[in-house]
Amino acid sequence: MADLIIHIAAGVALLGVILASARLVVGPTAPDRTVALDTLTVISISLIVMIALFQGRVIYLDVALVYGILSFLGVIAIARYLEGGL
Amino acid sequence: METIMIILLALVMLAAALATIHMKNMISAILAAGVVSLFASVLYLLMAAPDVAMTEAAIGAGLSTVIFLLAFKKTRDEEVENG
Amino acid sequence: MEGYRVAGSLIALTGSLFLFLGALGVWRMPDVYNRMQTGTKSTTLGSILTLFGLGVYQPEWMGQMLILMLFIAVTNPISSHALARAAHHTGVPLTQKSVMDELEEDVPLPTERVLEETLSEGEEQ
Numbered sequence: 001m002a003d004l005i006i007h008i009a010a011g012v013a014l015l016g017v018i019l020a021s022a023r024l025v026v027g028p029t030a031p032d033r034t035v036a037l038d039t040l041t042v043i044s045i046s047l048i049v050m051i052a053l054f055q056g057r058v059i060y061l062d063v064a065l066v067y068g069i070l071s072f073l074g075v076i077a078i079a080r081y082l083e084g085g086l
Numbered sequence: 087m088e089t090i091m092i093i094l095l096a097l098v099m100l101a102a103a104l105a106t107i108h109m110k111n112m113i114s115a116i117l118a119a120g121v122v123s124l125f126a127s128v129l130y131l132l133m134a135a136p137d138v139a140m141t142e143a144a145i146g147a148g149l150s151t152v153i154f155l156l157a158f159k160k161t162r163d164e165e166v167e168n169g
Numbered sequence: 170m171e172g173y174r175v176a177g178s179l180i181a182l183t184g185s186l187f188l189f190l191g192a193l194g195v196w197r198m199p200d201v202y203n204r205m206q207t208g209t210k211s212t213t214l215g216s217i218l219t220l221f222g223l224g225v226y227q228p229e230w231m232g233q234m235l236i237l238m239l240f241i242a243v244t245n246p247i248s249s250h251a252l253a254r255a256a257h258h259t260g261v262p263l264t265q266k267s268v269m270d271e272l273e274e275d276v277p278l279p280t281e282r283v284l285e286e287t288l289s290e291g292e293e294q
Binding site for chain 2: 007010011017018021024025027030034040044051054055057059060063066069071074077078081082
Binding site: 001002003008009010015016029032035036045046049050058068069075076078079082083084 | 171174175177178179181182184185186188189191192193195196201204205208209212213215216219220223226227230233234236237240241244245247248249251252254255256258259261
């Protein structure tokens with residue numbers, strides 16, 4: 001029962017991945033695509049944690065943490081570049 | 087579920103890679119390349135390789151985006167100076 | 170025995186619904202600022218709920234989940250703020266339905282020429 005609900009949750013998050021990456025491909029300007037990248041990052045952190053739960057390995061949570069830190073730095077760098085301050 | 091996840095993420099990764107080579111705007115292409123690394127990292131994780139996934143997340147998504155941006159800015163400044 | 174697992178998975182399902190709604194907003198909203206609002210606020214709540222639910226499901230992982238939740242709660246508003254500022258500085262126009270733009274009084278939106286230069290560089294190459 002609980003396993004099934006978590007699998008459904010992963011499916012719903014995957015639908016979100018598809019919608020956000022459609023905006024990344026279509027989005028008319030560079031800030032639009034940066035917003036889509038930020039959304040994709042947060043959704044995929046949740047997906048990584050769900051994968052860790054499916055496979056039952058704690059070490060995957062560290063990957064989620066490293067991913068969060070580095071992609072945050074990437075988004076900040078892109079924002080500073082667009083602002084003209086990098 | 088994991089098979090569906092692998093197929094869908096690979097399709098999204100393909101779409102992002104095609105977008106990378108077809109985009110006219112350079113910043114958008116750099117962003118799309120970052121997305122390719124993002125899903126590559128999740129796919130490595132699905133195939134039970136957490137060390138490779140961590141390296142891909144660090145180098146592909148974090149470092150190479152910043153390096154590309156810096157290099158792009160430097161070359162553009164040179165172009166403006168030389169007319 | 171199984172009660173906390175069902176409760177945790179239901180919390181995680183609610184969170185991933187919020188994640189989906191955030192992505193739907195990124196796809197449907199009319200301009201960058203609205204997209205940014207759904208894309209960061211809604212996904213902040215969604216990912217915090219998902220991580221909390223999975224922490225309830227697997228109680229021995231709760232410490233790392235708390236670290237991740239704290240990290241997301243700190244960094245997501247910062248990147249939203251930086252992105253909004255960057256979009257306003259590059260001169261992305263607001264949608265027609267916008268009521269007010271108070272940042273424009275201090276930092277006016279760039280003209281069309283600057284907008285074209287910044288957003289579509291590389292077109293001529």
